[in-house]
Amino acid sequence: MVKRRRFIGCLTALGGSYLLSACGGGSEDSNSGSTSKSADTQATAHASAASASGTAIPPAASITDSAGNAWTLAQGSVYKNGAKAGNTYNVTLVLWYAGSIYHEGTGGQFYAWNGSNWAACNDPRLGGTSADGTTLPASPYIVDKTGAIWTLVNGVILRNGAAVGNTYNVSLVLWYGGKVWHCGTGGKFYVNAGVATQWLPCSDPRNAVAASAGMFYGINGHYDYTYTPAQLVSILKGLGCTSYRVGCTDDPNQLNAVINLAQAFQSAGLKLLVLVNQGVYQSGSTLFSSESAAYSRGFTVGKTVAAALQPYGVTIYECGNELTRQNATVLDFTNAGTKAVDFNNANWPIMRGVMRGMIDGVKSVQASAKCGINFCVADIGAADALWDGMQPDGSGGYPKVRWDITTWHNYAVYGDIFNIGTDGAGPGFDLPTYCKARYGVPFIITEWNTGPEQTQAYRANYITAQLGEFYQARKTHNIQSVMYYVLDSGNNTYGIMNNNVALDPPYSAFKSFTASHPDN
DSSP, X not given: OOOHHHHHHHHHTTTSSTTTOOTTTOOTTOOOOOOSSOGGGSOOOOOSSOOOTTOEETTXXXXXXXXXXXXXXXXXXXXETTEEOSSOOSEEEEEEETTEEEEEETTOOEEEEOSSSEEEEOOGGGOSSOOTTOEETTSSOEEOTTOOEEEEETTEEXXXXXXXXXXXXXXXXXXXXXXXXXXXXXXXXXXXXXXXXXEEEEOOTTOOBOOOSSOOEEEEOOTTOSSOHHHHHHHHHHHTOOEEEEEEOSOHHHHHHHHHHHHHHHHHTOEEEEEEOOOSEEETTEEOSSHHHHHHHHHHHHHHHHHHHGGGTOOEEEEOSSGGGSTTTBSOTTSOSOSGGGBOTTTHHHHHHHHHHHHHHHHHHOTXXXXXXXXXXXXXXXXXXXXXXXXXXXXXXSOOOOOSEEEEEEEGGGOOTTSEETTSSSOEEOHHHHHHHHHOSOEEEEEEEOOTTSOXXXXXXXXXXXXXXXXXXXXXXXXXXXXXXXXXXXXXXXXXXXXXXXXXTHHHHHHHHHHHSOOO
């Protein structure tokens, strides 16, 4: 086994060429470094028992793998049963670990034998992904979900031996919730965002934050339901729901229907979250002509809706619905949205304008109201750019969109919101933790469900499992409410009721969970 001092020395010297150096690596494409020693002089004896996991050359003279093959090292080259295994050179260590053969060169790069050649990899003794909460310098290194090695050398953060952005005087590096964070001597925290070298200001993600109780269990509905406001109050109370999300514009028919709901909900002690449902299009598929035009329309509808609903106790408004996921705003719907470049740079100002307009319009008549901005999938690239006044192309100095509540949609196809993919199938991260630390405001999942193709039995199990996950995180992730989509979809695809008839077992699953898990 390689001496511990040498092993740790390699880790702390990552600023050199530990992981990326070709020197000493060797592959099937290498042509240099041939040894003059004949293969005939190498050990060819087979043994019946494999060497112990962790056996290394040196100090051992040979290694026997699980198939009985003998591995040796001579003049920097690796031999298998006396014949060169691939084209290796400057090898300093051969390692048998967990059923595989590895070698290391003088540059520190490890390679794994795949049966015919060598593939670059990490030192297998480092283990897999680091445990959540691992910190530097308490640990010598962090292994992220991609297998990259993070180290801290003289206050500078290195990833695979290369500096990550411009860091200095770093006193702590943290692996938490699928992200790398750091804190400097001044006590300020930063998170490594979707771009590898980008560090964004945040708070310590380990701080547990509990949102205010009283509206955790919610559900979606529509302004044009045939249910009367009194019927909806009765249904929601029977389900154990304390909050309800409904959308409208400043159209009188829509707004009057929501006013009637707000009146009934106020007297019943239920919370109404109103979606101000203004989009980026002025009509049909025609975008607003400018950011100022979009802002003006957003302001008008926000002001009108808030003025009408303020007298009836409405205090939370969601300003826009899935605006980052319109044909005009996202470049490719299959992208997870973790990078700002996933979004349309030319149309970005239109979206930003209508969002800002709705927020300002609401607050012009109801300054204490809480305004949310809605995102989907893993759209932290969009959220970060809006929050910081950036364009998708990386330019800055634009108006910032600052919201009071972060709202998100999380359907099953998007993945687990607490371990959501960075690029579809990519390594996951804890999205509510990221938002809690990054934006410092409460978090509401305003839509969640599985797909419309699922059976009712599947949907019931999904409801129980998801509510369990959400409920467990409510006291740590600043999750104020989770709002199921939808009460009644007019059929059996999404709703848990249809024409005032409960759809079981989903309805009973929801009701049973709320009854046994109090919102306190």
